[in-house]
Amino acid sequence: MKASRTFLAWMAAAALLVGLGVTISFLSFSQIGDAANDRQHAATVLRNGNQLMAALVDAETGQRGYLLTGDEAYLAPYLAVRDNVAKRLQTLRELTTMGEADRHLDALVPLVDAKLGFMSRVIESRRSGDLPGALEATRGGEGIRLMDAIRREMGGFIGLEEATLAQREAEFQLKMTRLFNSIVVASLLTVLLALAFVYFIRQRMLQGLKNQVHDETRHLLQAQEATNRQLEDANGTLQLSEEKLTVTLNSIGDAVIATDLQARVTLLNPLAQRLTGWTEAQAQGKPVADVFHIVSKATRKVAVIPVMETLAKGTVQGLANHTVLIARDGRESDIADSCAPIRDAHDQVIGAVLVFRDVTREYEARHALGQQKIELEMQNQELRHSQAALDLARARYFDLYDLAPVGYCTLSVEGLVREANLTAANLLGPARSALVGQPVAGFVFEKDADMFHRMIRDLTRTGLPQAVELRMRRNDGTLFWVHLAASSGHDEGTNVLRIVITDIDARRQAEAALAKADALQAAIFNSASFSCMATDAHGVIQIFNVGAERMLGYAAVDVMNQVTPAEISDPQEVIQRAQALSVELGTPIQPGFEALVFKASRGIEDIYDLTYLRKDGSRLPALVSVTALRDDRNAIIGYLLISTDNTARRQTEAERVRLEQVLQDKNTELERARAVADKANVAKSDFLSSMSHELRTPLNAILGFTQLLASGTPAPSPVQKRNLEQILKAGWYLLELINEILDLALIESGKAALSAEPVALADLLSECRTMMQPQAQQRGITVTFPRLAPPLYVNADRTRLKQSLINLLSNAIKYNRPGGTVTVESLPCPPDAIRISVRDTGDGMAPDLLRQLFQPFNRLGKEAGLEEGTGIGLVVTKRLVERMGGTVGVESTVGVGTLFWIELAQTTPPQFAHHEPEGSETAALSAVQPLPEGTLRRTVLYVEDNPANLELVEQLIERRPDLRLLSAADGSLGIEFARAHRPDVILMDIHLPGISGVEAMKVLRADPATAHIPIIALSANAVPRDIAAGLEAGFFCYLTKPIKVSLFTEALDAALKSSDTEPGQPAEKETP
Known part of the structure; x- marks a missing residue:
């Protein structure tokens, strides 16, 4: 009974506690809801304030964008703020509950209105086109001051609202804490009561099972410990897996x-x-x-x-x-x-x-690949189109070849027709099949044959296309003018000549007629014996010839396009002529220009007397002939008035005779002067040829024997080899200096031959450094050359460019101060040229000396100095560079030094480069193999009067066991030896005692027994015309002294090979 009452008491207490907890919770929830509403209200006020401020900032930004660009789209934020700013301020006023906040809003309203008004004024100024005014207003700072004031007031308002929000947030958190505490306390009490109740029940109902529960609990605790250990293992595995996953995700x-x-x-x-x-x-x-x-x-x-x-x-x-x-x-x-x-x-x-x-890069790569595929397809399409066009062009070629308006002929090197088109056959007369095999020269008019042969010789000598106009004869004997264009080429590996024959007979006749008409017209209009005036249809003078100027005293510019002939005529006579014509023709004619040309305008011949008034006021009686000028529709386009003065005509005739005599006398003087000049040129050429011969002869011995020493057995020591190399380099350079004089003459005559090719500057400058370094070291001059990377190439003649650079370097070293420097630079010069400069530290040159710098033989006052020179090196350099398409310049400062530069066109490297191996001159001497036993030796005859030259060739031939040498000291003895021994090859000097080498060669050519022997000219005459004359005379080839061993060996081998194929008597042979 007691336990029941205790149980009921516990149950009642628990119910009271639960009810108390529910009541407290309900009250707490009600307070929390009020606090949340207050917090949300404060946040709404704060958000509206921030939005208003952001809208004002956007409006100001849009106004600036419109000010800079004039684009109305930038004004959208401004218009939005202008239309609803009052509504936003009113909303803020309704939301706020603090008096301090209302004061900030009251201050904010006029500031916002002022800011919007300022922005409106700036916008209107920009709309009206007053951009400077709008910018000036913006720079004035009024807008910034207003915006700063708005930010301050809005900042104060927002600060108050933020403080309110923070206060209400704190109240909300406090009430939440109280609610939580109430719930926790109620829950704890409930749990305690429940536990006590459970404890009480269990005490009563489970007292008997206490021991059994105790045992079971112990068992469960043991199981729990095992489970905890497994959980710890699982946690370790999980942690390891998580670490691996993290590494994987990061990698x-x-x-x-x-x-x-x-x-x-x-x-x-x-x-x-x-x-x-x-x-x-x-x-x-x-x-x-x-x-x-x-x-x-x-x-x-x-x-x-x-x-x-x-x-x-x-x-x-x-x-x-x-x-x-x-x-x-x-x-x-x-x-x-x-x-x-x-x-x-x-x-x-x-x-x-x-x-x-x-996959950005992958997409870009795919896009690039797609573009490449498109471009490749376009290129393939273009290639197919090009192939189709090529096929069509090939198909058309054969039709166009025969239907071409000009004749095409392919000739052999002997001048025989190998192929011709139909037009060529029609022009020359015979059928095309009959034309093949005939010499084209046979169709050339006899008086023009020299022109044709000269063209062929020039083409063969230079390899450059040639053209000439001459007369040819058809099969029927008729002559006609043609334009012949000739070029050389290859056909199936054979050298051929190609000529194009254009019939210009009609053009020649038309040109002759036109020249005659032009001469006649020029004589008429430029004649001083009569006055010629041409007018337009209104009578204004358009042409006023020399005769009119002389007769009337007016310059053409004084009257052309300004006056009519009537205005420079006697006005009384013009009036009288108008009256007379009015009576004669029965129609009124006004005095003036109409009176002068009225009959001519009606197609009536009109010649009359008229008095002109000269510029000086004097009168000129003249006979005037008037003709109307008409176009192809017979409309009058002007008038021609020709006037003559009989007295003036007689004076003019006498003056003409006198002038013709003066002209004849002048022509006679010019002919005499030209003859003197031609004679002087011939003398100069003869002198240069003789000087070249006399200088080359000793050089031939120097360079020839040096080459022999360099390739001799035993081989020279390294020091000797270097010395011999320096002798060779200096000797060849001396030969180049000798050639400068010839170069100047050739350049002045326009006959200097240049061969343009890509020239590597690095190699060329390296060669120049090697040649000039000893000279620089001897004088204590430091020479600096550039390192060219990447390689630079210029378009030039390699030999001539090297010659030009050597000239500049030599001058820079010779005329430098002791211990001075020479700096060589090579730099690109836009747009596509290379400038090579040579700078020295010498005394420099004054401006008056610079003006004389490029005059031949002018050494600028250095004649009495220690330095040797001819004064032509710079002249040759300048003209050679200009012939190569480049320029030469100079800058100099007295006391500082001089800078010379050469500027040439830049080019790309050649596809194939050939470099002659070092020592190639001596390799030709040492490459001959011993003659196999039993082989016949062949004979070479050398006709030479100079012992040194003869000794040089003897030693060269001694190194050829397959050859033996015979020598003759003059031309007559050489002819006797050739007839007696009939050698395989003859080497012939040109200048010989008695008969010359050329005359001796002609005698041998005329003798059937020796006509087949190849004769090689070996001479110091190196002038191009001498070489051309020798080859034309019949020499197998023409070698100049000093000889290069490699070239000599090649020419000798070629002549021996030619001797094998020439018919004739067998030469003397001997077995070694």
């Missing part, structure tokens, strides 16, 4: 985002953080759409994220192609991704994992 090349079941981000690996611009901490718990912002690349519309589809269906999803991920900082990346569900142990979807990668 893979794909970005990974994991979400929970509500699509909120739970994980971002580093690559995903870099691509999205979100850190893992920032993105944790965010909806995946906020972090993973993707749009379509084509439409820029927001793309669907596959996470929701994966969570809904539990399947793997992927993105469409061409999707762009926009990072938090605005960066864009093309991506490809896939999304898979995350499942728990029960196969339930608990999240999703999004794997994506940046």
Whole structure:
């Protein structure tokens, strides 16, 4: 009974406690709701204030954009604020409950109105085109002051509201804490009562089972300890797996985002953080759409994220192609991704994992590849079109070849027709088949044959296209003028000549007639014996010839396009003529120009007397003939008035006779002067040829024997070899200096031959350095050359360019101060040239000396100095460079030094480069193999009167065991030896005692017994005309002294080979 009452008491106490807890909780919830409403109200006021401030800032920004650009679209924020600012302020006033806040709003209203008014004025100034005024108003600072004041008042208002919000937030948190405490206390009391109740019941009902429960509890505790140990092991394994997963996610090349079941981000690996611009901490718990912002690349519309589809269906999803991920900082990346569900142990979807990668470069590569494919297809299409056009052109070629208006002929080197088109056959007369094999020279008119042969010789000598106009004779004997154009070429590996025959007979006749007519017309209009005036249809003078100027005293410019002939005629006579014509023709004619040309305008011949008034006022009686000038439709376009003075005509005739005599006397003087000049040129050429011969002869011995020493046995020591190389270099350079005099003469006559090719500056400057270094070291001059990387090439004649640079370097060293420097530079010179400069530190030159610098034989006052020179090196350099298409310049400062520069066109490297191996001159001497036993030796006859030259060739021949040498000291003895011994090859000097080498060669050619022997000219006459004359006379080839061993050996071998193929008597042979 007592236990029941105790139980009921406990139950009543528990019910009271529960009721008390429910009441307290209800009151707390009511207070929390009021606090939340207050907090939301304060946040609304604060948000409206911030929005108003942001709108004002946007309006000001839009006003500035409109001010700068004039684009009305920038005014949208301003118009929006202007239209609803009052409503926004009123809303703020209704929401606020503090008097202090109302005071801020009262101060804010006039400031906002003033700011909007200021912005309106600036906008209206810009609209009216007063941009300077609008800018000046903006710079004045009124807008900034108003905006700062608005920010202060709004800042005060927002500060009050933020304080209110903070206060209400604190009240809300306090009430939440009280509610929590009440709930906790009530719960604890309830739990205590429940525990006491349970304890009481259990004490009564389970007292008997206490021991059994105790045993069972102990057993459960043991099981719990085992379970705890397993849980610890599982936690360790899980921690290890998580660490491995973290390493994997940080290492893979794909970005990974994991979400929970509500699509909120739970994980971002580093690559995903870099691509999205979100850190893992920032993105944790965010909806995946906020972090993973993707749009379509084509439409820029927001793309669907596959996470929701994966969570809904539990399947793997992927993105469409061409999707762009926009990072938090605005960066864009093309991506490809896939999304898979995350499942728990029960196969339930608990999240999703999004794997994506940046494919921007892959797309760019695909795009580039696609562009390349398109370009390649276009190129293939163009190639197919070109091939079709080529096929069509080939098909047309054969028709055009025969139907061409000019004749085409292909000739052999002997001048025989190998092929001709139909036009050529029609022009010359015979059928095309009959024309083949005939010499073209046979169709040339005899008096023009020299012109034809000269053209062929020039073509053969130079290889350059030639052209000439001459007369040819058809089969029927008729003559006609043609234009012949000739060029050389190859046909199936054979050298051929190609000529183009153009019939210009009609043109020649027309030119002759036109020249005659032009001469006649010029004589008429430029004659001083009569006055010729041409007018337009209105009578204004357009042509006023010399005779009119002389007769009337007016200059043509005084009357042309200004007056009519009537205005320079006696006015009384013009009036009288008008009256007389009016009576004669029965029609009124006004005095003036009409009276002078009225009959001519009607097609009536009109010649009359008229008095002109000269410029000085004197009178000129003249006989005037008037003709109307008409166009092809017979309309009058002007008039021609020709006037003569009989007295003036007689004076003019006498003057003409006198002038003709003067002209004849002048012509006679000019002929005599030309004859003197021609004689002087011939004398100069003879002198140069003789000087070249006399200088080359000793050089031939120097250079020849030096080459022999360099290749002798035993071989020279290294020091001797270097000395011999220096002798050779100096000797060849001396030969070049000798050639300068000849070069100047050739350049002045326009006959210097140049061969342009790509020249590597690095190699050329290296050669120049090697040649000039000893001279510089001897004088204590430091020479600096550039290092060219990458290699530079210029378009020039290599030998001539080297000659020009050596001249500049030699002068820079010779005329430098002791211990001075010479600096060589090579730099690109826009747009496509290379400038090579040589700078010295000499005394420099004054401006008056610079003006005389490029005059031949002018050494600028250095004649009495220690330095030797001719004064032509710079002249040759300048003219050679100009012939190569370049320029030479000089800058000099007295006391500082002089800078010379050469500027040439830059070019690309040659496809194939050939470099003669070092020591090639001596290689030719040492490459001959011993003669096999029993082989016949062949004979070479050398006709030479100079012992040194003879000794040189003897030693060269001694190194050829297959040859033996005979020598003769003059031309007559050489002829006897040739007839007696009949050698395989003859070497012939030109200048010989008695008869010359040329005369001796002609005698041998005329003798059938020796006509077949090849004769090589070996002479110091190196002038091009001497070489051409020798080859034309019949020499097999023409070698100049000093000889180069390699060239001599090649020419000798070629002559021996030719001797094998020539018919004739066998030469003397002997067995060694």
